[in-house]
Amino acid sequence: MSAALNVFSVAAISFGAFFFLAGTIGLLRFPDTLTRLHALTKADNLGLGLIMLGLLPHVTWPFGALKFLAVWVLAMVASAGASQLVARAVRNKR
Amino acid sequence: MEAIFSIELGLLIVALALHVVVGRGTFAVIVGFVAYGLVLSLAWMGLSAPDVALTEAALGGGVTGTLLLRAHARLRGPKGEQQPVGVFGRAAALLLCGGVSACLIIVVLTLPAPAPTLAPEALTDLAATGLGNAVTAVLMVYRALDTLLEKVVLLLALIAVWSLAADRNWGDRPVFESGRGTDGPLIFLARALIPLGVMVGIYLFWVGADDPGSAFAGGAMISAMGLLGFFAGVCAVPRVSGAWLRIALVFGIAVFLVIGLVGLAAGSGFLTYPSNFAKPVIVLIEVAMTLSIGVTLAMLVVGPPAEPSQS
Numbered sequence: 001m002s003a004a005l006n007v008f009s010v011a012a013i014s015f016g017a018f019f020f021l022a023g024t025i026g027l028l029r030f031p032d033t034l035t036r037l038h039a040l041t042k043a044d045n046l047g048l049g050l051i052m053l054g055l056l057p058h059v060t061w062p063f064g065a066l067k068f069l070a071v072w073v074l075a076m077v078a079s080a081g082a083s084q085l086v087a088r089a090v091r092n093k094r
Numbered sequence: 095m096e097a098i099f100s101i102e103l104g105l106l107i108v109a110l111a112l113h114v115v116v117g118r119g120t121f122a123v124i125v126g127f128v129a130y131g132l133v134l135s136l137a138w139m140g141l142s143a144p145d146v147a148l149t150e151a152a153l154g155g156g157v158t159g160t161l162l163l164r165a166h167a168r169l170r171g172p173k174g175e176q177q178p179v180g181v182f183g184r185a186a187a188l189l190l191c192g193g194v195s196a197c198l199i200i201v202v203l204t205l206p207a208p209a210p211t212l213a214p215e216a217l218t219d220l221a222a223t224g225l226g227n228a229v230t231a232v233l234m235v236y237r238a239l240d241t242l243l244e245k246v247v248l249l250l251a252l253i254a255v256w257s258l259a260a261d262r263n264w265g266d267r268p269v270f271e272s273g274r275g276t277d278g279p280l281i282f283l284a285r286a287l288i289p290l291g292v293m294v295g296i297y298l299f300w301v302g303a304d305d306p307g308s309a310f311a312g313g314a315m316i317s318a319m320g321l322l323g324f325f326a327g328v329c330a331v332p333r334v335s336g337a338w339l340r341i342a343l344v345f346g347i348a349v350f351l352v353i354g355l356v357g358l359a360a361g362s363g364f365l366t367y368p369s370n371f372a373k374p375v376i377v378l379i380e381v382a383m384t385l386s387i388g389v390t391l392a393m394l395v396v397g398p399p400a401e402p403s404q405s
Contacts, residue, residue: 074290081283088277 005057012054019047033090037083044079048072100140106133120169124162131155144306145229148298152314160321160395168397224373226304233308234376238365242350245383248390249343256334259398265335266399270324277326284326291319299384303373309380313387320392334399339389346386350379 019042026039052072059065110130117123131154138147179187216228216236223231233241259266292315299312323329332339350365353375357366367375 070290074287077283077286081279081287084279085277088279 009054009057012050016047016050016052016054019043019050023047034087037086041079041083045076048075103133103137103140107137120166121163124159124166127162128155128159131159145227145308148306148311149308152311156318157314157391157395164395164397222369222372223367223376224371225376227302227306229306230302230308230376234379235367235372238350238354241383242347242354242365245347245350245386248387248394249347252343252390252394255394256398259334259400263399263401265333266401267331267333268393268396268398269400270321270331270396280326281328284322284328288319288323288328291322292316295319295384295388299380302380303377309383310387312384314391316384316388317391317395320388321395324392324396331396332393334393339393342389343386343393346379346383349382353379 023039023043026042027036030036030039049072052068056065056068059068107130110126110133113126114123114130117126131150134154135147135151138144138150213228216232220226220228220231223235225231225235295312295315297312298307298315299309301307302309302312320329324331353367354365357368358364360366360368
C-alpha cells in the first residue's frame with residue numbers, strides 16, 4: 001500500500017515539475033505578455049496542483065492536507081486574479 | 095543531493111543580489127529584490143530557521159518590495175522618467191553599502207569556531223514562559239524591550255512618511271486605488287482573499303506561541319489584505335486624522351507599555367510577566383501588536399495624505 005502511494009507521489013510530483021519546467025520555458029520563449037501569462041498560469045495551476053496531490057499522502061490528516069489544498073486554491077485564485085490585472089494593463093496600453 | 099540544492103540556492107541569491115545592485119531600470123531591480131527576498135527565505139528554511147524565513151518572506155520580500163514600488167511610482171518625473179542620481183549620491187551610496195557589507199563580512203569571518211550562542215539558556219527557561227517556540231520567547235519575554243522599541247520605530251517611520259504631506263492636505267486620505275471599485279477581477283480577488291488572508295494573519299500570530307509564526311508576520315499578512323481592499327476600492331483608505339486609525343496605530347504599544355508598567359508597579363520590574371499566567375498576558379500583547387503592525391504597515395505603504403487629483 002505504502003509502495004503504491006510512493007509510486008503515485010513520485011509520478012504526480014514529476015508531472016508537476018514537468019509543468020513548472022514547461023511554464024518556465026514558455027515564460028522565456030513566448031513572444032508577448034499575454035502568451036507568457038498563459039504559460040505562467042499553467043505552472044501555477046497544474047504544476048502546483050500535481051505537486052500538492054503527490055504530497056497529500058505524506059501529510060497529517062485532515063488538517064495538514066487541508067492546509068496543502070488551501071495553499072493550492074489560494075495560489076490559483078491569486079495567479080488568476082493577478083494575470084487578469086496584468087492582461088488588462090496590457091490591453092489598456094494598446 | 096541536498097548539497098546541490100544548497101549550492102544552486104546560494105548561486106541564485108548571489109545572482110539576484112548582483113541584479114539588484116547593478117541592474118538597469120528601477121522597476122526591474124525592485125522585482126528582482128522581491129524575488130531575492132523570497133529566495134533568501136528559502137535559504138533560511140534550509141538553515142532550519144522557519145521564523146526568520148517567514149519574516150523575510152513577509153517583510154523583506156512583500157512589504158519592503160511594495161514600499162519600494164510605491165517610492166518608485168512617486169519618484170517618477172512628469173514624463174515617467176526618473177531623475178538621474180548624481181555622482182556624489184552614487185558615491186555616498188557605494189561607500190555606505192560597501193562599508194556595511196565589509197563590516198558584516200569581517201564580523202562573520204572572525205566569529206569563533208563554535209559561534210557564541212544563548213540558545214541553551216533560552217531553552218532551559220522556556221517552560222516558565224508557557225510558550226513552546228523559543229523564538230517567540232526571545233521576542234516577547236527575554237528581549238521584550240527590544241520588541242517594544244521596534245514597534246515605536248515603526249510608528250516613528252509612519253510619522254516621518256506623514257510629515258511629507260503638504261500642509262493643505264493634512265488630515266486627508268492618502269491616495270491609493272486603481273479603478274476605484276470598477277475593476278471586476280480585482281474586486282473578486284479582494285472579496286475572495288481578504289477574509290481568508292485576515293484569518294491566515296491571525297493564525298500566523300496564534301501559532302507563533304508554539305510553532306513558527308509571529309505577530310510581525312501576521313501583521314504583515316493583515317496589512318497586505320488591507321492594501322488589497324484599498325487598491326480594489328472595496329474599502330476606503332482612512333483619513334490620517336481619524337480617531338479610530340490613531341487608536342489602532344498606538345494600540346499595540348499602549349498595551350505593551352501598560353503591561354510593562356503593571357510589572358513595575360507589582361515590584362518585579364518593567365516588562366516582567368506574572369509567572370503563573372505569563373502566556374495569556376503575552377497573547378494579549380501579541381493580539382494588540384498584530385493589529386497595530388498590520389495598520390502601521392498598510393499606512394506606510396499607502397503613504398502621506400494627498401489630493402485625489404494627483405494620482
